[in-house]
Amino acid sequence: MADIVNVSGSLRNRLTLTLIGGAAVLAVVLFIVVRGYAAQIAQQGQDSILEASVTSILDTAILRDGQVEVDFPYASLSMLGTDSDDRVFYAIYQDDTLLSGYKALPHDGKSLQNQTVHKTATYVETHVRMATASRILVGANTRTLISVSVAQTQDALQVTLARISRNVGLFGAGFFLLSVLLSFWATATTIRPLKRLTGSVTKRGPKDLSPVASPVPVEMAQLVTSLNSLMGRLDTSLRQSEDFIAEAAHRVRTPLATVRSHAEATLQRVDRDENRQALRSMIRAIDESSRAAGQLLDHAMTTFRADHLERVDVDLVEVLQELVLRLTPFAEMKDIDLVITGEDQVIIQGDSILLQNGIRNLIDNALKYSPAESEISIRVTSQPKPTIEICDQGQGFPEKDMDQLVSRFSRGDNIKGIIGSGLGLTIANDVALAHGGTLTLNNRPGGGACVTFSF
Amino acid sequence: MRYLFVLTLCLWPLAVWPQDWEDRQVFKGTSDGQTLRILSSTDTSYFAPIIDQYLKEHPDWSVEYLVATTAAIDQTFRKNPDQFDIVISSAMDLQLKLVNDGFALELSEIDHHDWAQWRQRLFAFTAEPAAIVLNSAAFEGQAIPQTRQELIQALRQQPDKFHGKVGTYDVRQSGLGYLFATQDARMSETYWRLMEVMGNLNAQLYCCSGEMIDDVATGKLLVAYNVLGSYAAAKQEADQRFEIILPSDFPTTMMRTGLVSKGTGQGEASEEFIRQMIAFQSNAENEASPRLPPLDISPLGARPSVISLEPALLTYLDRLKRRTFIKEWMNAVIQ
Known part of the structure; x- marks a missing residue:
């Protein structure tokens, strides 16, 4: 089959990376948004304290005998104490004249009434947050505008922001890590049905072309439908070709038998040596064809029965004895002894016709490749598992392509002049596989081939 | 050039x-x-x-x-x-x-x-706490005042004895005197009553603690208010003619x-x-x-009378606040 698949990318990696990338973007957005929001809240906190301070100072401003007095309470500045000991500046203006405080604080002179203005300003190379408010004092003949500004450095705010940044950063990182774990989990969960389908298809027997029956997610339904229909067509066409071969073999075998009997009859009647020679060649060729047709039929039958295996109790020893009895005439033609050793009874669950077929092919092979006046030993055991071992004293399997021999129409390259179709071992192997067993080929150290048929 | x-x-x-x-x-x-x-x-x-x-x-x-x-x-x-x-x-x-x-x-x-x-x-x-320093001889045989309130009573009972013989910092000259005065005023109204009483007794005004303590020792003063306790304690080692009182109502400590x-x-x-x-x-x-x-x-919370280092200390340094405070103080002390 096609071993090389054109692979491009990985669904799992793509899904994981997409999820992780999304999580990273979310974590960064989360960090920026939360930090910005926290900074805003922290700034509002400072602003409201500054506003309270400004208000408390402004509230104490009074006109007494035409002179402004601002007897602001200790708390006005006390409330501005911070952990970082921020510097505090203030300025009190009457109209545009500095009454008291720090002259260098920015003063724009036209601040709105009843409204506190917050801004970030610079006081002598230092960034400060400033709140300004103003109020009109009405005296006997005068109206005067008092405006108060209170400013504070932002050291404590920076410390708070750094802490918030660190916490939010940690939070974001934790969120990201959790998302990464979830991504792996989600990917694994998503990929699982695909893996399950792959597993179930991979685990199938070589002849199993039945449709996939286990439930699949809706996204995979179309793929599985296509796969099922593909397998259905494949099954049909395979079955058709097997049927065709069986039919063809059958059609060929019957006329061949007729031809052979005619040739034999003719052989009795002709006297000239060259004609007899020609007829003998003809008979051998007919035998070869007939045998091939027979094996093709066997193979088709094996394939069919393996697909619909009926398991009953079969005694392997009995099967072997029957086969040996049937094959003894052929063996005696070459003076070959067929010897069965081992246990008296080995019962397995299987299809007796298939087993007979497979084992007969193995013994056939052994007979074909054995030299005259040799022995074929057949050994049956049930421990550790039911096994039949058939060994001859021939030249053995060719070492270099022993694994290829079980495939169809494959023959060893050391068997010139011996009739064979290359299907014998294939049939035996199919039978073994159908029974959940294996067929093992090896050579005996002293010469000769051994086939081990185990269940 | x-x-x-x-x-x-x-x-x-x-x-x-x-x-x-x-x-x-x-x-x-x-x-x-x-x-x-x-x-x-x-x-x-x-x-x-x-x-x-x-x-x-x-x-x-x-x-x-x-x-x-x-x-x-x-x-x-x-x-x-x-x-x-x-x-x-x-x-x-x-x-x-x-x-x-x-x-x-x-x-x-x-x-x-x-x-x-x-x-x-x-x-x-x-x-260093601000202390009241009393001439020992002047208070012989009578209860020694332990709080500002008791001091006010003692001064009121014998105005003739104390007239011209009470002293305190001149807050206009002394930064420390101003700090003590403003912190006292912040803590309690008693301060103003004490100042009025001292003003009625023609209080003497000093720039520095040392001179006040010396004058109490010699008897030129009988009572000095808001004197640096540390200086007084050091001088007392050699001179037993005065008593040091840390007012128990609220001892201002700098x-x-x-x-x-x-x-x-x-x-x-x-x-x-x-x-x-x-x-x-x-x-x-x-x-x-x-x-x-x-x-x-020991932790600051345990001694609330210690003046804490905070921006609020700027309050009384404000020009308007200072003007108001000095005016009030002069109304009370200088009569």
Whole structure:
């Protein structure tokens, strides 16, 4: 089959990376948004304290005998104490004249009434947050505008922001890590049905072309439908070709038998040596064809029965004895002894016709490749598992392509002049596989081939 | 012209100090090296042990110690911040304002209690209560007042005896006196009643604690209010003619503080001096005499009367606030 698949990318990696990338973007957005929001809240906190301070100072401003007095309470500045000991500046203006405080604080002179203005300003190379408010004092003949500004450095705010940044950063990182774990989990969960389908298809027997029956997610339904229909067509066409071969073999075998009997009859009647020679060649060729047709039929039958295996109790020893009895005439033609050793009874669950077929092919092979006046030993055991071992004293399997021999129409390259179709071992192997067993080929150290048929 | 300029530059330090220092001493190290210039409100004798300790460890340095009143220190230092390395003062508010206005160098290496430092630039190294000092002879045979209220009663009962013989700081001159007065006023109305009573008795006004204590000892004064308890305690060791009362209603306690000028060219040595000063004051084993009281290292919350280092100290330094306060004070005291 096609071993090389054109692979491009990985669904799992793509899904994981997409999820992780999304999580990273979310974590960064989360960090920026939360930090910005926290900074805003922290700034509002400072602003409201500054506003309270400004208000408390402004509230104490009074006109007494035409002179402004601002007897602001200790708390006005006390409330501005911070952990970082921020510097505090203030300025009190009457109209545009500095009454008291720090002259260098920015003063724009036209601040709105009843409204506190917050801004970030610079006081002598230092960034400060400033709140300004103003109020009109009405005296006997005068109206005067008092405006108060209170400013504070932002050291404590920076410390708070750094802490918030660190916490939010940690939070974001934790969120990201959790998302990464979830991504792996989600990917694994998503990929699982695909893996399950792959597993179930991979685990199938070589002849199993039945449709996939286990439930699949809706996204995979179309793929599985296509796969099922593909397998259905494949099954049909395979079955058709097997049927065709069986039919063809059958059609060929019957006329061949007729031809052979005619040739034999003719052989009795002709006297000239060259004609007899020609007829003998003809008979051998007919035998070869007939045998091939027979094996093709066997193979088709094996394939069919393996697909619909009926398991009953079969005694392997009995099967072997029957086969040996049937094959003894052929063996005696070459003076070959067929010897069965081992246990008296080995019962397995299987299809007796298939087993007979497979084992007969193995013994056939052994007979074909054995030299005259040799022995074929057949050994049956049930421990550790039911096994039949058939060994001859021939030249053995060719070492270099022993694994290829079980495939169809494959023959060893050391068997010139011996009739064979290359299907014998294939049939035996199919039978073994159908029974959940294996067929093992090896050579005996002293010469000769051994086939081990185990269940 | 250029020579004139150089000459002016050379004579500049002399021109800057036509000032009358209360005291000016140079503590020489073993070798002629660089000099640390310390501007201080603390009497030399109290501060000398700290300088001696420093010179023992750093013999290659000399220390020039200049004493002035807290208000004078503030003015002088603001005019010429580059001329001094270290400023020591008992007026916490003026010191804090110097730091707030950016005159102090950050000493990041010094590890001090949070409540005893501000912005890592201003470091407290003593805790000294304001005390009432009474002439022992005058109160012989009668109960000694323990609170401001009892003092008011004692003064009212015998106005003739105390007339002209009560004294306190002149808050217009003394930074420390102003700090004590404003903190007292902040704590309780009793302060104003006491001031009115003292004003009725023709209170004498002083610039400094030392003179007040001396006058109480000699009997020129019978009662002195808001005297530095530490000075009084030191003097009492040699002179038993007066009693020191720490008012039990609310003993106002100030912390003497030090800072390093931002304009100093000798930041490391100055920082080392401050560090040693704090270490010296934290070591209760020191037997130097006279000595400044150590910094009480129990948590601040346990002693609410200690004036805390916070921006609120700027409040009474405000021009309008000060004007109002002084006016009120003068109405009460000067009659």
